[in-house]
Amino acid sequence: MTLSLLAQTPSRAPEPEPAHEAFLKLDKVERAFVYRRGTLTRPAKSFNAVDGVSLSLRKGETMAVVGESGCGKSTLGRLAAGLMRPTGGYVDLDGISFGELSADGWRDSRTQVQVIFQDAAGSLDPRLPVETQVREPLDLHNAGTREERRRRTEEMLMAVKLGRHLWKAVPGELSGGQQQRVVIARALILEPGLLICDEPVSALDVSIQAQIISLLADMRDRLDLTMIFISHDLAVVRQIADRVAVMYLGQIVEEGPVERLFSAPMHPYTKALLAAVPVPDPAVKRSKQLLMGDPPSPHAPPAGCRFHTRCPIATERCGTDMPEMRSFGSVHVACHHAEERS
Amino acid sequence: MTTPLLTVENLAVSIKTRDGGTVLPVREATFSIAPGETMALVGESGCGKSMTCLAISGLLPKRGRVSSGSAVLDGTDLAGLDQKAMREMRRRKIAFVFQDATNGLNPVKTVGWQIAEAVMLREGASRKAARERTLDLLARVGMPDPKARAKEFPHQLSGGMNQRAMIALAVAGSPRLLIADEATTALDVTIQAQILALIDDLRREFGMAVIFVTHDLGLVAEMADKVAVMYAGRVVESASVADLFARPDHPYTSGLLGSLPRVDERRSALQVIPGQVPPINAMPAGCSFAPRCPRASEVCRSERPLLEPHPIEPSHARVLACHKPVERAVA
Amino acid sequence: MTVTYALWKVLRAVLTMWLVVTFVFFVLRLTGDPVAQLLPDDVDQNTIDYYRRLWGLDQPILVQYWRYFEALFHGDLGISFRDNQDALELVLGRLPKTALLGFTALGFAIAFGLPLGVIAALKKDSLIDRIVMSVAVFGFSMPNFFLGILLILGFSLYLRVLPSSGSDTWLHLIMPALTLSSTMGAQIARYTRSAMIDVMNKPYMRTADSKGAGTTRRLYLHALPNASIPIITIIGLKIGELIGWAVVVENVFAWPGIGRLLTHAVAMRDLAVVQCILMMIALTMVTANLTVDLIYGWLDPRVRVGAARERLQ
Numbered sequence: 008m009t010l011s012l013l014a015q016t017p018s019r020a021p022e023p024e025p026a027h028e029a030f031l032k033l034d035k036v037e038r039a040f041v042y043r044r045g046t047l048t049r050p051a052k053s054f055n056a057v058d059g060v061s062l063s064l065r066k067g068e069t070m071a072v073v074g075e076s077g078c079g080k081s082t083l084g085r086l087a088a089g090l091m092r093p094t095g096g097y098v099d100l101d102g103i104s105f106g107e108l109s110a111d112g113w114r115d116s117r118t119q120v121q122v123i124f125q126d127a128a129g130s131l132d133p134r135l136p137v138e139t140q141v142r143e144p145l146d147l148h149n150a151g152t153r154e155e156r157r158r159r160t161e162e163m164l165m166a167v168k169l170g171r172h173l174w175k176a177v178p179g180e181l182s183g184g185q186q187q188r189v190v191i192a193r194a195l196i197l198e199p200g201l202l203i204c205d206e207p208v209s210a211l212d213v214s215i216q217a218q219i220i221s222l223l224a225d226m227r228d229r230l231d232l233t234m235i236f237i238s239h240d241l242a243v244v245r246q247i248a249d250r251v252a253v254m255y256l257g258q259i260v261e262e263g264p265v266e267r268l269f270s271a272p273m274h275p276y277t278k279a280l281l282a283a284v285p286v287p288d289p290a291v292k293r294s295k296q297l298l299m300g301d302p303p304s305p306h307a308p309p310a311g312c313r314f315h316t317r318c319p320i321a322t323e324r325c326g327t328d329m330p331e332m333r334s335f336g337s338v339h340v341a342c343h344h345a346e347e348r349s
Numbered sequence: 350m351t352t353p354l355l356t357v358e359n360l361a362v363s364i365k366t367r368d369g370g371t372v373l374p375v376r377e378a379t380f381s382i383a384p385g386e387t388m389a390l391v392g393e394s395g396c397g398k399s400m401t402c403l404a405i406s407g408l409l410p411k412r413g414r415v416s417s418g419s420a421v422l423d424g425t426d427l428a429g430l431d432q433k434a435m436r437e438m439r440r441r442k443i444a445f446v447f448q449d450a451t452n453g454l455n456p457v458k459t460v461g462w463q464i465a466e467a468v469m470l471r472e473g474a475s476r477k478a479a480r481e482r483t484l485d486l487l488a489r490v491g492m493p494d495p496k497a498r499a500k501e502f503p504h505q506l507s508g509g510m511n512q513r514a515m516i517a518l519a520v521a522g523s524p525r526l527l528i529a530d531e532a533t534t535a536l537d538v539t540i541q542a543q544i545l546a547l548i549d550d551l552r553r554e555f556g557m558a559v560i561f562v563t564h565d566l567g568l569v570a571e572m573a574d575k576v577a578v579m580y581a582g583r584v585v586e587s588a589s590v591a592d593l594f595a596r597p598d599h600p601y602t603s604g605l606l607g608s609l610p611r612v613d614e615r616r617s618a619l620q621v622i623p624g625q626v627p628p629i630n631a632m633p634a635g636c637s638f639a640p641r642c643p644r645a646s647e648v649c650r651s652e653r654p655l656l657e658p659h660p661i662e663p664s665h666a667r668v669l670a671c672h673k674p675v676e677r678a679v680a
Numbered sequence: 681m682t683v684t685y686a687l688w689k690v691l692r693a694v695l696t697m698w699l700v701v702t703f704v705f706f707v708l709r710l711t712g713d714p715v716a717q718l719l720p721d722d723v724d725q726n727t728i729d730y731y732r733r734l735w736g737l738d739q740p741i742l743v744q745y746w747r748y749f750e751a752l753f754h755g756d757l758g759i760s761f762r763d764n765q766d767a768l769e770l771v772l773g774r775l776p777k778t779a780l781l782g783f784t785a786l787g788f789a790i791a792f793g794l795p796l797g798v799i800a801a802l803k804k805d806s807l808i809d810r811i812v813m814s815v816a817v818f819g820f821s822m823p824n825f826f827l828g829i830l831l832i833l834g835f836s837l838y839l840r841v842l843p844s845s846g847s848d849t850w851l852h853l854i855m856p857a858l859t860l861s862s863t864m865g866a867q868i869a870r871y872t873r874s875a876m877i878d879v880m881n882k883p884y885m886r887t888a889d890s891k892g893a894g895t896t897r898r899l900y901l902h903a904l905p906n907a908s909i910p911i912i913t914i915i916g917l918k919i920g921e922l923i924g925w926a927v928v929v930e931n932v933f934a935w936p937g938i939g940r941l942l943t944h945a946v947a948m949r950d951l952a953v954v955q956c957i958l959m960m961i962a963l964t965m966v967t968a969n970l971t972v973d974l975i976y977g978w979l980d981p982r983v984r985v986g987a988a989r990e991r992l993q
Contacts, residue, residue, distance in 0.1 A: 182625050218622075218623075285571040288570055298542075
C-alpha cells in the first residue's frame with residue numbers, strides 16, 4: 008500500500024513564480040482511503056476523502072475550512088500539515104513541496120507547521136507538568152541555552168495567559184480551556200509559520216470558547232501566523248477567518264473573503280449551511296430553507312455536481328456535469344447556476 | 350395567564366459521592382412552563398440543567414435524589430412520587446429525547462422494535478397494533494422508507510435518522526411534556542435544522558410543552574418562548590426570549606451573549622468572561638458568579654441573591670437573582 | 681456477509697486442528713521411545729525391533745507423519761500399544777462419562793454464576809454484592825483437587841450422604857460436577873457482574889427507563905441481550921480450561937472418563953491413545969470457540985449485518 012502511494016506521488020513540472028507568493032499552496036490535492044479491504048476475488052474499495060482541492064494562502068492569512076462531518080475537512084488539514092501524504096496533487100509550503108523532503112528536511116519542516124486538535128487533554132501527556140511539555144519542543148530542537156529555553160517557555164506561558172500557579176500542574180488538574188491554552192503555547196513555542204487548528208474550540212463552553220478564540224487571534228497577529236482553521240461552527244469562523252472555503256463531500260464548492268461569502272453566499276450549499284445556523288437574536292427572523300435528507304455517503308458520491316441530490320435549484324445538467332470552479336471577483340464557486348444567483 | 354403545566358420550585362438534587370460525601374449539582378431550580386409552550390433551559394456544562402430535567406422525570410442516577418423543592422406537573426408533585434408512580438408518569442406524560450441517539454438506542458434491537466415497545470408501554474397497544482403505529486410514527490417524523498428502516502439496527506442508520514427514531518419513540522403516547530436534552534448537539538447544522546423544525550411541528554400537533562436543554566443561545570432565540578438561565582446549579586435569570594435577548598439583566602447572561610460569535614455579523618471583539626465556573630464542592634458563600642463578575646461588590650460576596658422580580662422595574666414574567674443587575678439604558 | 685463470516689471461521693477452525701495434530705505428533709515422538717517404556721527391561725533387541733516395525737516406529741519421522749495422516753482420513757487413529765485395542769474405540773468408550781461430567785459442570789457453572797453475577801450487578805456495592813464477590817474469589821482461587829478432597833471429607837466421610845468415587849448413579853455425579861464447576865462458575869459470576877454494570881450504565885438503558893419500561897423488562901429485554909455478548913465469549917474460552925481441570929477432578933473422584941485414561945496413557949507412553957485424546961480435547965475447544973463465534977454473530981447485529989452507511993472519521 009505505502010509503496011504504491013509513494014510511486015503515485017506526482018513529479019512537478021517547473022512553473023513560473025506567481026506574482027504574489029503563496030505561503031501555502033495546495034494544488035489539485037487528492038487523498039484516497041481504502042474503506043473495504045480486498046480479498047482474492049474482490050478488489051479493495053477506496054474513495055477520495057479529499058478530491059481535487061486547490062487552495063493558496065498568503066503569509067499571515069487565516070483560511071477557514073467549513074463543512075459537515077465527513078466532508079473531508081479534517082483530512083484536508085492533515086494534508087496541509089504534512090501529517091499525511093496526498094495520493095494526488097501536491098502541497099507546497101514556503102516554496103518547498105512536502106513530498107520531496109528527505110527525513111531530515113521533514114523534521115525541520117515540522118517546526119514550520121504545528122497542529123492543534125479539538126481534544127486538548129488527549130494531545131497532552133497526562134503525567135508531565137505543563138511547563139515541561141511547553142518547553143519540550145525547544146529541548147528536542149536544542150534551541151538556545153538552558154536558560155534561554157526556560158525564559159522563552161515563561162514568556163509563552165504568560166502570552167497564553169496561563170496563571171503562574173498552574174505551571175507545575177499536570178493536565179488533569181486543569182480545565183478544558185486551560186488545557187487548550189497549554190496546547191497553543193506548546194504549538195507556538197517554535198514560532199511556526201503555519202498553524203492548523205482542527206476544531207480547536209468545539210469542546211469548550213461558550214464563555215471559555217470566546218477566551219480561546221480571542222487568544223488565537225491575538226497570537227496570530229503577534230506572530231504573523233498563517234492559519235488554517237477547520238470548524239463546523241460558522242459563527243466562530245466568521246469571527247476569526249480572513250477567507251473561507253466551504254467543503255462538501257471532499258470538494259470545495261465555494262471559497263472567498265469571509266465578509267463577502269457570509270453576506271452574499273453564491274453556492275446553494277453555502278446558503279443552506281448559513282441559513283441552518285441559529286442566530287442568537289429573536290428579532291432576526293429569517294426565511295428557513297431546509298435541506299432535505301442526509302448527505303450521501305462519501306464512499307459513493309453522486310455523479311455530476313455532488314450536491315445535486317439535495318440542491319433546491321438543481322437542473323438536469325447538475326446530475327451529469329461536474330461544475331468547474333469559476334471566479335466571480337474574489338469569490339470562487341463550483342456551481343452551474345452561480346451567475347443567476349449572484 | 351394560563352395555568353402552568355409544570356411548576357418547578359427551589360428544586361435541589363443531591364448526589365452521594367463514592368467517598369461518602371454529597372454534592373449538589375442542582376441547588377435552586379425555579380421555573381414554570383405552560384401547555385404548548387417552549388422553554389429553554391440554558392447554561393454551560395455542569396450548571397445542572399440536565400440534572401434538573403432528569404430529576405423532573407425520575408431518571409436520576411442511583412446515587413442521586415431530589416433533596417428539596419418541588420416539581421408539580423398537572424397538580425401532582427413529582428418530587429414526592431415513588432418509583433412506580435414515577436414510571437407511570439413517564440408512560441403517560443413526560444417524554445425524553447437524549448443527545449446521542451445512536452448510543453441512546455439499544456444496539457441489539459431493531460429501531461422498529463424499540464418504538465413499538467414505547468407504543469405498547471405508553472398506549473397499551475397490542476403487538477400488532479403497535480407495529481402499525483410504529484410505521485405511522487416513523488413516517489410522521491420524516492423517516493425515509495419507514496418499513497425498511499423499522500427493520501434496521503441503530504448502527505445501520507445515520508445520526509439524524511436515529512434522532513428521528515428517538516423522537517418517534519418519545520412522542521408515542523402523546524406526552525404532555527417533551528424534554529429535549531441537547532437533542533441536536535451531536536448533529537450537523539443542516540440536520541439540526543431539520544430536527545428542530547420537526548420537534549416544533551410535533552409540539553403544535555400534539556399540544557406538548559417542550560423544554561430544550563441546551564448550551565446554544567442561537568437555538569434558544571430561534572425555538573423558545575421563554576428561557577431560564579442556569580449557573581452553578583441555580584436559575585439566575587428567567588424571562589421571555591424577546592426580553593432576555595433584548596435586555597439581559599444578569600451580568601452572567603449579559604456576558605454570555607457578549608461572548609457569542611455570530612454567523613450574521615462579525616463582532617469587533619468578543620467579550621470575555623474571565624475565569625471559570627467554581628468547582629461543585631467549593632461554591633463561594635455569596636453569589637456563585639461573584640468571582641467572575643465585573644459588577645460584583647461586597648454584598649455579592651457575602652449574601653446570596655434570591656430569585657426575584659427586578660428591583661427597579663418589577664415584572665411578573667421576569668425574575669433574576671442578582672444584587673447588581675446590569676443597568677438599563679434610560680428610555 | 682453471514683455466509684462469508686461463517687466460512688471464514690470454519691476454515692480457521694480446521695487450520696487450528698491441523699496445527700494441533702501436527703504439534704502433538706512431533707512432540708510425542710521426539711520425547712522418548714514408547715517401546716522401551718512398554719517392554720520389560722530385559723527383552724532382547726530382536727523383540728524391540730519387532731515391535732518397532734509392528735508400530736511403524738522404525739520409519740523416518742516424516743514417513744510416520746504421512747502414514748498417520750493417511751490413516752486419519754480413513755478414520756484410523758492407531759492401536760493402543762498397551763492393550764492392542766483400537767485407540768479411537770477406547771477413547772470413545774470413555775467419552776460419554778466425561779461429556780456427562782463436563783456438561784453437568786458447565787450447567788452448574790452457568791446456573792450459579794449467571795444469576796449471582798446479575799444480582800451482584802443490580803445490587804452493586806451492597807452487602808449481597810460483596811458476599812457474592814467474596815464467594816467468587818474463593819471459588820476462583822481454591823485449587824480444584826483441594827475443593828474435591830474437602831467435599832469428600834465433608835459429604836462422604838463425615839456426613840456419609842454422597843459416594844466418594846465411581847460413576848454408577850446420579851449421586852456419584854454431584855460432587856465431581858460441583859468441584860469442576862467451581863472455578864468456571866466463579867469466573868462467570870465475575871464477568872457477568874462487570875458486563876451487567878457496564879451495560880446498565882449505557883445511554884440506551886436510560887432511554888428504556890424514559891419509556892416507562894419496568895425493572896423486569898429492562899433486565900430481560902434490554903440489559904441481558906447486550907451483556908450476554910461478552911459473557912458468552914468468556915464461557916466459550918473457559919470451556920477449554922474446563923477440560924484441563926476435568927483430568928484432575930476425574931482422578932480425585934475416580935471418575936472413569938477420558939481424563940483418567942489420559943493420565944494412564946501418558947504414564948505408559950501409549951502414543952496412539954494420548955494422541956487421540958489430545959485431538960479430542962483440541963476438537964472440543966475448537967468447536968466451542970467456533971460455536972461462540974457463530975452465536976456471537978447471531979447475538980450482535982453489528983457483527984451480523986455490516987453498516988449499510990459506513991460512517992467516516
